[in-house]
Amino acid sequence: MNESVLWKTxxxxxxxxxxxxSCLRGKYLYSKQAKIRIFITPQLETSLTSNLNxxxxxxxxxxxxxAAAGSAALSLGSHAQSAWPAKPVTLIVPFxxxxxxxxxxxxxxxxxxxxxxxAMVIDNRGGAGGxxxxxxxAKAAPDGYTLFMGAVHHSIAPSMYPKLDYDIEKDFVxxxxxxxxxxxxxxxxxxxxxxxxxxxxxxxxxxxxxxxYGSAGAGTSHHLAGELFKIQTxxxxxxxxxxxxxxxxxxxxxxxxxxxxxxxxxxAAHIKGGRIKxxxxxxxxxxxxFPDVTCAAEVGLPDYTVTTWYGVWAPKGTPADVQARxxxxxxxxxxxxxxxxxxxxxxxxxxxxxxxxxxSFVSSEVKRWAAVVRASGAKLD
Numbered sequence: 001m002n003e004s005v006l007w008k009t010x011x012x013x014x015x016x017x018x019x020x021x022s023c024l025r026g027k028y029l030y031s032k033q034a035k036i037r038i039f040i041t042p043q044l045e046t047s048l049t050s051n052l053n054x055x056x057x058x059x060x061x062x063x064x065x066x067a068a069a070g071s072a073a074l075s076l077g078s079h080a081q082s083a084w085p086a087k088p089v090t091l092i093v094p095f096x097x098x099x100x101x102x103x104x105x106x107x108x109x110x111x112x113x114x115x116x117x118x119a120m121v122i123d124n125r126g127g128a129g130g131x132x133x134x135x136x137x138a139k140a141a142p143d144g145y146t147l148f149m150g151a152v153h154h155s156i157a158p159s160m161y162p163k164l165d166y167d168i169e170k171d172f173v174x175x176x177x178x179x180x181x182x183x184x185x186x187x188x189x190x191x192x193x194x195x196x197x198x199x200x201x202x203x204x205x206x207x208x209x210x211x212x213y214g215s216a217g218a219g220t221s222h223h224l225a226g227e228l229f230k231i232q233t234x235x236x237x238x239x240x241x242x243x244x245x246x247x248x249x250x251x252x253x254x255x256x257x258x259x260x261x262x263x264x265x266x267x268a269a270h271i272k273g274g275r276i277k278x279x280x281x282x283x284x285x286x287x288x289x290f291p292d293v294t295c296a297a298e299v300g301l302p303d304y305t306v307t308t309w310y311g312v313w314a315p316k317g318t319p320a321d322v323q324a325r326x327x328x329x330x331x332x333x334x335x336x337x338x339x340x341x342x343x344x345x346x347x348x349x350x351x352x353x354x355x356x357x358x359x360s361f362v363s364s365e366v367k368r369w370a371a372v373v374r375a376s377g378a379k380l381d
Contacts, residue, residue: 084325088119090146091312094133094154096126098246099216100266104179104310105149107342111333126244129217131157131164138166142317144326148172151310153220155365159373160219160380169366172313173323174358176330177351179265179343183225183282183306184293186267187259188252197279197299204235212238214248214257218380222248224369225261225282225306227376232301252276263308264289265346281347282306289347309351311358327355 089112093105102124109120125133130153137148154168166172185197192211194200204211215222218241226239240257242248245266251257253275260267260276264287271278271290281287283305284297296304312330314323333339334350343350353361372378 084144084322085116085118085329087145088121089144090121090123090140092123092125092133092137092140092146092148094125094127094130094137094148094150095216095244096246097124098249098266099244100181100263100308101130101149101151101310102246103265103268103346104342104348107339108149108178108330108333111336111339112329115332115336116329127217129153129157129160129219129223129241130244131161131166131219134168135164135166137313138171138315140315142315142319144314144318144322146315147175147326148313148315149178149310150313151221152308152365152369153216155362156219156221156224156369156373158366159370160378168313169359169363171316173316173318174355174362175312175314175323175327176334176355177309177311177353177358177361178330178334179310179346179348180351181263181265181308181310181346181348182287183221183261183308184264184267184271184278184287184290185229185259185280186252186262186271186276186278188255188257189277191255192258193277194279197294200279201233201235201299204233204237208236209238211258212240213259213261214240214242214252215260216245216248217241217243219378220245221263221306221308222261224372224376224378227378228304228306228372229261231376232304249276261306265308265310265348268346287347289345311351311362323355 091105091109093101095101102122105122109122112118112120125136127133130151134148134150134154134157137146140146140148150168150172157164158168187193187200192200194203213226215226217223218239222245223239223241226237229235230237237259240248242251245260245262248257248260249262249266249270252260253270264281267276267278268289270276278290278293280294280296280299281290282296284295284302286293286295296302312326314326318326340350351358351361
């Protein structure tokens with residue numbers, strides 16, 4: 001229930017339990033016991049039912065709450081009449097175009113515009129493993145017209161960047177977990193073509209530091225997925241951080257790096273086009289979009305589970321009724337046939353969590369990745 005409706009409901013309950021009187025100044029609610037009365041303005045009267053039960057008197061506390069509620073309801077009521085969104089909404093994407101976040105943000109913005117009737121403008125703010133864009137979003141006006149599409153990287157960042165000027169748990173309000181997608185090990189087949197992932201692991205073990213892998217930046221899931229792979233396979237591969245998955249993918253396709261531990265969302269189209277080759281998806285089951293690609297558990301890596309997820313936040317202080325409307329429109333877009341098709345093509349699933357569940361999930365991810373960072377010894381390059 002949004003805030004304006006909540007106040008109106010409280011007004012109805014209070015009015016139903018009070019006495020109504022009238023005088024030259026108009027109608028009023030009163031309590032003999034409380035020795036207080038509140039006049040009802042014409043605007044306030046329209047929000048009350050006509051069939052009031054006058055059998056029970058107000059307490060003084062109830063009437064004082066009613067007085068506060070009256071002014072709040074009037075101001076909130078006028079605000080609620082200008083339904084969100086009344087103008088275009090900016091969605092800050094903290095990575096350059098062409099990466100995993102972008103692969104989900106752009107289809108989302110198209111469906112949002114179609115269904116909500118207002119444009120959703122993508123603002124790519126890449127750099128520092130997604131933390132620069134997050135910093136900008138955290139300082140945006142909390143009016144619902146600047147939202148932030150972050151990712152798993154932002155639950156890793158607190159353990160990798162000790163001087164962040166924002167807190168993903170305190171400076172943002174979680175709205176919707178938009179997508180879950182497994183990490184995939186991809187290689188440039190012109191530079192590395194071992195045939196299958198088992199042969200690849202054998203090759204890397206026999207040739208430490210010969211290969212390199214690109215990532216979306218230090219402290220991203222791409223980076224930590226690579227470090228976790230190295231720990232579990234007892235190998236060494238040189239890390240090359242980029243300013244986002246998009247630039248890293250382009251260098252992989254061009255042959256400037258050997259491999260990536262990418263989110264399937266950004267790699268899917270390139271795998272299907274034959275520009276890069278998928279050797280393995282993380283986790284204990286194959287992905288329906290790529291049923292021929294081996295999963296980690298099949299090659300003796302049952303604990304190699306890395307999932308990239310993408311969510312939408314609002315800056316802290318965004319009104320509750322605006323949050324509710326944003327969640328409604330985002331979920332409506334996610335349930336459209338168009339977005340379902342894109343998600344399926346990218347090997348992704350919609351994260352069907354409530355707002356509270358999404359917040360708890362982020363907190364658990366912050367703790368989980370802190371442990372991985374400690375175990376791997378990962379540092380900023």
